[in-house]
Amino acid sequence: MLFGGAGQANAAYPDHPINFIVPWGAGGGADLLARTSSNIMQKSLKVSLPVINVPGADGMVGMTKLLTSPADGYSVAVLIGDTYALLARKNPPFKLDQVIPLAIMIQQPSGYWVSADSPYKTWDDLVKAAKTKNMTVAVTGLGSADDITTRYLASKGLKLQSVPYGKPGLRYSSILGGNSDILYEQTGDVRSYFDSGKIRPLIFFYPHPVDIPAFAKVPVSTQLGYDVTLPQFRAIVVRAGTPPERVKILANALAEVAKSPAFKDYLKQQYADPNSYVPLADAHAFMANWLKQAQEVIARSKQ
Known part of the structure; x- marks a missing residue:
């Protein structure tokens, strides 16, 4: 098992297509982000990133597909604020430490x-x-x-x-x-x-x-004077446990997406915050703070 894990981590990556899971239907905002990003990423990664729409249960059907896939970097998913808000519940369907946010790609008021x-x-x-x-x-x-x-x-x-x-x-x-x-x-x-x-x-x-x-x-x-923001965001995530070098490769590819003129045009078309992008180094903290605010808002609403 140890040798197999090392071999997986050290193998040339990527050497075959990476599934881009969208936990929502075709034509929506998450779908457009995936298709825009995948078209740009395949140029730097030299493999295709087919978009797979898996809608249902406020995004949880698609997230379950990611969380039950191997943590090998060959499955990524769009995680949006609406699905992430489910983690503020008393019994959340998954936890932040089960995924690695590669980047926050878009924030919209x-x-x-x-x-x-x-x-x-x-x-x-x-x-x-x-x-x-x-x-x-x-x-x-x-x-x-x-x-x-x-x-x-x-x-x-x-x-x-x-x-x-x-x-x-x-x-x-x-x-x-x-x-x-x-x-x-x-x-x-x-x-x-x-x-x-x-x-x-x-x-x-x-x-x-x-x-x-x-x-x-x-x-x-x-x-x-309303102490609530909770902006819509869309992050690209992989399963926790994905080899760090593969995480870095994917995160670097998304950084190139964020710099591209095509993606900047996409943000304008989406009426998005022009400073939407949050890199790998800061994405986890962004999501942790967002969740903390959601939990605090829920608590204040019950007072």
Whole structure:
């Protein structure tokens, strides 16, 4: 066994395709990140990185596929904030020490959006209404960052209730059709709706003003005294136990992705933070701090 492990670690790597697991369906934000990254990575790694969509259970079906695959560097996965938020539960489905975050590739401001026809023109308008009547918020799922944030605001006296929609299209259309009052979503995933004037943001849950001209006038939570940010992020991870030299090779390939003009254009198209990238050396601390905030927000919401 010792000799086999050493041989695995010292073998030429990579020498065959690397599976790029996306725990969500084709066409979504995680899928686009994987396809954009894999196209660039295959040039430096000299192997293909086929994208494998494994949706279900808030991303846990795909994450289970990663966690049950060999820790040999031939399987990587996109881990997004919505799935990672599940670790803030009392009995989390997995733990941070079961994966190695190679890099945080994209960070996007998440916020509350309403239909362009909504009577709520500003955050103050919505707060005033939510103090007197029940309002529904379309979220990814219960226990997600969307739901954690909504429960936090409910603890502040706003009559908000999360309503989960597993399919993004149904979530977005819910505010257009009047099935929900508010949509919680990150900027890039609803760009087409925003650019076409169908929806507008009222607040972003972000630690600092958003450095995107289109959203210069949208307030952020920290400016308004709400101690919750939980920005959407998408990380690329491998299983813990992957040989360090293979981890380094993959992390270096992702660093080259982050530097590429094609990826910078991708961030712009996604209305993402231009300073999204967090390298291997800092990615674990980023995720640990994100999880700590989620746990603290949950605890404050119950007080």
